[in-house]
Amino acid sequence: MARSPFTLAASVTSALPRVGVVGVGALTEGIAGRYDSAVAELDDGRRVVVRVPADSAVLPELAAEVRALRALTPGVRGLLPFRAPELLGEAGLGDTRAVVLDFLPGYRVDPAHLPPGRGAATSVGAALAALHALPLSIVRTEGLPVRTPQQVRTDAARLLERATATKRVPVALLSRWRRALDTDELWRFESAVVLGGAGAASFLFEDVDGAPAVTGLLDWHGLSVGDPATDLQWLASAPAAADDVYAAYVAGSGRAPDARARERARLYAELEFASWLVHGHETGRADVVDDAVGLLETLAAGVADDDIVMDAPLDVSDAIALLDRMPAASAVDVDTSMQTDAYDPEELSQWVAADEDDPVDPTTQDTAEIDLADLPSPIDFAAARATADAVSASASDQMPVPARRDGEAEDEHDGDAVADAERASEAALRRWLAE
Secondary structure, X not given: OOOOHHHHHHHHHHHOOOOOEEEEEEOOOOOOOOEEEEEEEEOOOOEEEEEEEOOHHHHHHHHHHHHHHHHOOHHHHOOOOOEOOOXXXXXXXXOEEEEEEEOOOOEEEOHHHOOOOEOHHHHHHHHHHHHHOOOOHHHHHOOOOEOOXXXXXXXXXXXXXXXXXXOOOOHHHHHHHXXXXXXXXXXXXXXXXXXXXXXXXXXXXXXXXXEEEEEEEOOOXXXXXXXXXXXXXXXXXXXXXXXXXXXXHHHHOOOOOOOOHHHHHHHHHHHHHHHHHHHHHHHOOHHHHHHHHHHHHHHHHHHOOOOOOOOOOOOHHHHHHHHHOOOOEOOOOOOEEOOOOOOOHHHHHHHHOOOOOOOOOOOOOOOOOOOHHHOOOOOOOHHHHHHHHHHHHHHHOOOXXXXXXXXXXXXXXXXXXXXXXXXXHHHHHHHHHHO
């Protein structure tokens, strides 16, 4: 049974003994989730959020979030273009714990309704780039998880083994995922500071200069060093904005382009179905298993025998093309919702949407050698004379020029010299054009 906002408000006074609560309200709009949450008004004018795990299974996640928020020192927060919650206090509540955080204003946008173009999509991409640019020492110093590419790959393989053991995953999907796991190129990436699975619901927006912009980021319990693609996996459920989010992410990143980031992100998104199945199987939840199996069968029909790893990876040319396609300003209405801690398994179904469009493969064209004989006649040498003179002068400066005595007239040898100079100039121009 969910705790009432008044019960949660009482825990605020325990966590913050020198303040009083003058108002309290529900935060989750009555939606059941992993946490019972409420927003409280304090007598000093502040608004705070109190969170209590809905069951004991969520306690480790809450403990991880507390550690992560403590790692966000004022100096670290100064590196981010958005706000993160601040831990204000903790208190015991029966056999569990209550955590009090400062309230971050803003609204959330469902990934399926995230609009393309400048605004929400590009702001999310820039926010993720800033997060992934944080120094790794922030995580290591606090003893938070640090995973190498090989460890990330091993974790994915173990999840696949557990899903296979249920004997409920379509064979086509198992083959698809195994091929991805066996592709060494897919797992060559540089680890970064990540949220370990940020979703569109983690971002808080406010209207800035008439457009939605990320002003806050929630859900820090997965803070770690790992694969940046884990924070991009939700793009599979935001087909309209995915390209613009990723273009802004590349534009804001100081890291070398990750050729296979979006493919790994797609793999992680699909493995969420496997994780949901494993959860239902290991907890004995037949309803969860049936739901996961239905999602897996729909996914299998949608991807057929396609591979996750495309033949041509993203290269520098593709990265430049992404930057060039940064969208122009657009005004698109978006659906918004309140800040909430609720977790809705139905969000997984959004990942069954149509596959992402394949990025355009870079092509090359042979350049034909220029034949001056094919140029229009007569050639306008006057337009490039200055360049030709500079080229010929560079060579003639190194050759001795006979000095003329005072009063000596120009003879036929001088005329020949002028003609030679003209020919040299023309030859230099031709070489310049040929280059």
